[in-house]
Amino acid sequence: MPEHTPDRRNATNWNEIVRKHLPPLDLPQKEAEEVITELAVHLEDVYEEGIAQGQSPSQARQTALDEIARPQTLVNDIARAKHQEGIMNTRTKHFWLPGLVNLATSMVSLAVVIAFAQPRVYFGQHAATTLYVYWLAILPLCGAAAAWLSRRLGGDRLACLASSQFTSGAWLVCFCFVFTVSMFFERNRVLTFTSFLLFTGNWVLLPGAAMLLGALPFLRSSGRAGTLVGRS
Amino acid sequence: MTTKRIRPKIARGSAELAILALLAEQSLYGFEISKCIDERSGGALHFTLASLYPMLYDLEKRGWIAGRWQSNEAGRDRRYYCLTPDGKKALAPLRREWNVFFHALDRLAGVTNA
Numbered sequence: 001m002p003e004h005t006p007d008r009r010n011a012t013n014w015n016e017i018v019r020k021h022l023p024p025l026d027l028p029q030k031e032a033e034e035v036i037t038e039l040a041v042h043l044e045d046v047y048e049e050g051i052a053q054g055q056s057p058s059q060a061r062q063t064a065l066d067e068i069a070r071p072q073t074l075v076n077d078i079a080r081a082k083h084q085e086g087i088m089n090t091r092t093k094h095f096w097l098p099g100l101v102n103l104a105t106s107m108v109s110l111a112v113v114i115a116f117a118q119p120r121v122y123f124g125q126h127a128a129t130t131l132y133v134y135w136l137a138i139l140p141l142c143g144a145a146a147a148w149l150s151r152r153l154g155g156d157r158l159a160c161l162a163s164s165q166f167t168s169g170a171w172l173v174c175f176c177f178v179f180t181v182s183m184f185f186e187r188n189r190v191l192t193f194t195s196f197l198l199f200t201g202n203w204v205l206l207p208g209a210a211m212l213l214g215a216l217p218f219l220r221s222s223g224r225a226g227t228l229v230g231r232s
Numbered sequence: 233m234t235t236k237r238i239r240p241k242i243a244r245g246s247a248e249l250a251i252l253a254l255l256a257e258q259s260l261y262g263f264e265i266s267k268c269i270d271e272r273s274g275g276a277l278h279f280t281l282a283s284l285y286p287m288l289y290d291l292e293k294r295g296w297i298a299g300r301w302q303s304n305e306a307g308r309d310r311r312y313y314c315l316t317p318d319g320k321k322a323l324a325p326l327r328r329e330w331n332v333f334f335h336a337l338d339r340l341a342g343v344t345n346a
Contacts (some may be wrong), residue, residue: 035285038311042281045263067281077286082293172304 012041014047014064022071026079035078043067092153102146102211106167108140122198124219129198136210142167143211147218157219162213168208175199244333247287250266250331252315255297261310262288273337302307 018040025032043064045152050060110132119130143164150163162169179196248271254260260268265288266279279287291297296319299311315323338344 035289038283039281041261041308041310042285044264044306046281070282073288074282077282078289081286116346 014044017065018068019042021065022031022066025075027082031082035082039068051085074131093153094150094159095163096148097153097156098150098159101149102142102163102166103170104143106135106139106144106207106211109142110135113138122202129195129202131202131206136206139207139210140214141166142214144214144218146211147215151218160215160218161212164211164218165208168204168211171203171207172200237265244306246277246330247283248291249278249323249326250279251291251313252296252319252326255315256320256323261312261338263310265313278306291319297317313321 015036018036022036022039026033027035046064046067047060050063051057055063077122113132113135117132119132122131146166147160147164150160155163175196184214250267250273254265254268254272261279266281266284269279270276280319280343288297288299292299292313295316297313298316299313304310305323334343
């Protein structure tokens with residue numbers, strides 16, 4: 001059936017009644033009009049049902065009006081349902097915020113370790129990389145912090161896992177970008193594929209494993225049950 | 233035995249599942265949805281305009297249902313809601329969650345034989 005705009009002839013009176021009873025909706029004009037029309041046709045249906053059940057017109061009208069007895073609450077609920085997601089939306093709460101906590105804590109701890117400890121240096125074919133063992137020892141805490149926060153804010157298992165691996169993901173994206181640019185655009189022969197693997201192992205896989213270790217206790221059960229209760 | 237109407241605080245939590253389950257069967261407009269829920273629950277669940285439409289708009293925002301204006305059999309315009317593919321995907325886990333919830337509550341509070 002083709003989509004069309006509502007015919008307001010049948011709901012004209014109820015449109016006026018809804019407009020009169022409800023405070024202004026905090027929505028774009030067209031959307032607000034549509035909501036008012038929809039509520040008006042609902043009230044009209046309630047009214048007609050009341051008449052069909054033998055109520056007098058004034059009783060049926062009152063029955064319909066009882067449906068919008070708390071107009072301010074209704075308007076707030078509709079505005080919240082339509083648009084307002086609060087300060088943060090679900091993805092931000094479940095993934096981005098815990099992920100940034102993971103990145104911030106791991107980077108601060110790396111800075112502290114670099115300031116106070118000597119790294120171990122590993123050599124590969126035409127490449128060398130540094131390994132901060134103390135940093136690896138701290139990383140489970142960073143992974144645990146992100147997974148705990150994601151879980152606490154209602155994230156499911158995947159969100160907990162992804163946020164706990166945020167730092168590793170950021171490093172991987174950086175390395176891929178640098179490697180691609182160096183190898184294919186700058187024709188840099190010093191940066192070999194071996195060095196890429198060495199860097200990836202030291203800065204992505206090992207930290208990822210360490211952070212996963214910390215996140216494991218929070219991955220055992222999903223936080224979805226909490227989400228259900230929260231929505232209720 | 234008369235069915236006592238469930239208090240709004242408890243009923244509100246079930247609205248999401250009730251609406252999705254109904255729309256999985258057919259497209260309905262708001263008043264029909266509230267009537268169907270009322271009838272099928274034997275009057276135990278009742279959603280007023282104030283409790284129904286914010287939930288419909290929230291489900292629509294999440295992409296689980298879609299609404300469009302159509303004429304009903306009497307030639308009057310109503311906004312019909314139907315389940316989207318995402319809504320269909322969401323329904324099965326939601327049913328499982330409620331199943332787990334009921335079993336847990338039963339173990340905890342013995343609601344089945346109350």
